[in-house]
Every structure is written in C-alpha cells, then in structure tokens.
Amino acid sequence: MGYFPFFVDIEGKKCLIAGGGSVSYRKVCVLMDYGPEMKVVAPRMVPELSCLEQELGGRLILECRDFVESDLDYADFVVAGTSDEALNRRISQLCKERKIPVNVVDVQEECSFIFPALIKEKHITVGISTGGDSPTIAKYLKHQFQKAIPSGFGELAEQLGSYRDMVKEKVDLISIRTEIFQTMVEEGIRQGGTYTREQAKELIERKLREHEGKNHTHRNQEK
Numbered sequence: 001m002g003y004f005p006f007f008v009d010i011e012g013k014k015c016l017i018a019g020g021g022s023v024s025y026r027k028v029c030v031l032m033d034y035g036p037e038m039k040v041v042a043p044r045m046v047p048e049l050s051c052l053e054q055e056l057g058g059r060l061i062l063e064c065r066d067f068v069e070s071d072l073d074y075a076d077f078v079v080a081g082t083s084d085e086a087l088n089r090r091i092s093q094l095c096k097e098r099k100i101p102v103n104v105v106d107v108q109e110e111c112s113f114i115f116p117a118l119i120k121e122k123h124i125t126v127g128i129s130t131g132g133d134s135p136t137i138a139k140y141l142k143h144q145f146q147k148a149i150p151s152g153f154g155e156l157a158e159q160l161g162s163y164r165d166m167v168k169e170k171v172d173l174i175s176i177r178t179e180i181f182q183t184m185v186e187e188g189i190r191q192g193g194t195y196t197r198e199q200a201k202e203l204i205e206r207k208l209r210e211h212e213g214k215n216h217t218h219r220n221q222e223k
C-alpha cells in the first residue's frame with residue numbers, strides 16, 4: 001500500500017537512540033539537520049559520535065551503558081540500532097505499548113516509522129520511500145532527483161517564505177495572491193534563485209493595479 005509521508009516538526013523533540021555503531025551514527029547525521037535533542041545509549045560508541053557530541057553541544061548526549069527500559073521515559077521517538085536483535089525487538093514492543101514512534105534499523109516489521117532516502121536543500125525536503133520494497137531504488141531515485149533541483153532553490157524558497165505575510169497583508173483576493181506567488185517563483189528561477197523584497201513589493205503593486213484596471217474596464221462595460 002505504501003507509507004504516507006507525514007512531514008513532522010521534530011525540532012526540540014527528544015530522540016532516544018539505542019546503539020552507538022555506524023548505523024546509529026548515520027541516523028544521527030540525518031536527524032541532526034532537523035533540530036531534535038538526541039540521546040545515544042550504548043556500551044561502545046564509534047569515535048565519530050564523540051566528535052559530533054562536541055560539535056552539537058547539548059543537542060547530542062552520549063551515555064556509555066546498556067539500554068534500560070526507563071530510557072523510554074525520555075523519548076518522543078526512538079531508533080533501535082543495537083547489535084542485539086532480541087533487544088531491538090523488545091524496544092520495539094515497549095515503544096508500541098507506550099505509543100512512542102519507533103524505527104528498528106533495517107527491520108521493517110518492527111518499525112512504526114521508516115526512514116526515507118532524503119534530499120535536503122535548506123527547508124526543502126524530499127523524502128523517497130519504496131514502502132520497504134527496495135531501499136536501493138529509493139537511494140537511486142534520490143541521486144536522480146538531486147540533479148533535477150536547481151542549486152539555490154532552498155535559498156529562493158526561504159526568501160519567498162519571508163514575503164508571504166506581506167502578500168497576505170496587502171492582497172485580499174486569493175486568486176491574485178496565487179498569481180503573485182507563481183510569478184515570484186518563475187522570476188526567481190529566471191534570476192538564478194533569488195528574488196528581492198523590493199521586487200516583491202513592486203510586483204504586488206503591479207498586480208493590484210492590473211486587477212484594479214480590469215475591474216474598472218468591467219464596470220465601464222456594464223454601464
């Protein structure tokens with residue numbers, strides 16, 4: 001049936017990661033760009049995790065010990081990536097009982113959420129899943145789609161995002177707003193991924209004038 005891609009805000013949410021090997025390190029690397037607080041619990045950690053702990057300050061905590069059930073009290077969501085399969089299964093069961101979202105790395109039937117292959121350009125995120133059929137296809141498609149996203153697109157999206165309130169404030173009609181946003185994107189792409197606030201202001205004025213002009217003609221024709 002496939003998996004539905006809810007896009008979830010995990011900034012400031014608490015992620016517990018059981019296991020501190022290369023697989024857990026990979027998960028920490030993809031998650032860290034989305035701002036959660038992470039705690040890794042494992043008797044042995046790969047050195048890369050210790051480096052990241054320094055880099056991320058309090059956002060990544062490493063605890064060198066075995067997983068204990070009370071670790072789940074901390075967690076908004078969990079990644080189980082230990083080398084102990086039975087433990088991973090138990091963590092999955094405990095999470096499901098407590099309704100905590102859980103990913104058991106590479107064991108689909110024990111996951112309540114799975115990881116997609118990810119493209120991230122600032123706030124633009126593309127997540128690709130094959131519903132578990134072929135992670136290799138997900139990875140392949142990621143490389144294809146990466147080529148299709150013009151560089152600087154994340155920057156352009158961020159700029160346009162910062163004009164949204166201004167457009168909503170000045171323009172009441174949704175149909176004109178849509179036209180404005182559409183034009184901003186087209187011109188932003190033409191200008192190589194940038195659109196200034198000045199240009200946005202001019203565009204708003206122009207579109208409002210055009211609309212006013214149309215209404216005027218329309219009213220005259222009715223007379």
Ligand SMILES: C[C@@]1(CC(=O)O)C2=NC(=C\c3[nH]c(c(CCC(=O)O)c3CC(=O)O)Cc3[nH]c(c(CC(=O)O)c3CCC(=O)O)/C=C3\N/C(=C\2)[C@@H](CCC(=O)O)[C@]3(C)CC(=O)O)/[C@H]1CCC(=O)O
Nearest residue numbers: 105106108114115116117118129130131132134135138139
């Ligand atoms: C996308 C990605 C994200 C990530 O891991 O962050 C991801 N797997 C990736 C790579 C990858 N994983 C595996 C291979 C070896 C080739 C192969 O087996 O096909 C490769 C390819 C490689 O490494 O080149 C092995 C594997 N994976 C799973 C199983 C279990 C099974 O098949 O039952 C087995 C067999 C284990 C065994 O043999 O026992 C299961 C899952 N892997 C998922 C995600 C979820 C489904 C995603 C989807 O819907 O497509 C799911 C269900 C659960 C989860 O882990 O979340 C990441 C690409 C990252 C990137 O490059 O962007």
Ligand SMILES: NC(=O)c1ccc[n+]([C@@H]2O[C@H](COP(=O)([O-])OP(=O)(O)OC[C@H]3O[C@@H](n4cnc5c(N)ncnc54)[C@H](O)[C@@H]3O)[C@@H](O)[C@H]2O)c1
Nearest residue numbers: 019020021022023024041042043044066067081082083106
């Ligand atoms: N590395 C891969 O590419 C890969 C591919 C497919 C599947 N896997 C599977 O994913 C899992 C993790 O892989 P890895 O390469 O990170 O393994 P790893 O052996 O490097 O790391 C395993 C981690 O689990 C921790 N651990 C063991 N018992 C624990 C416990 N009781 N509580 C907390 N932590 C505990 C270890 O201290 C270690 O940090 C393994 O089950 C592996 O078979 C790995």
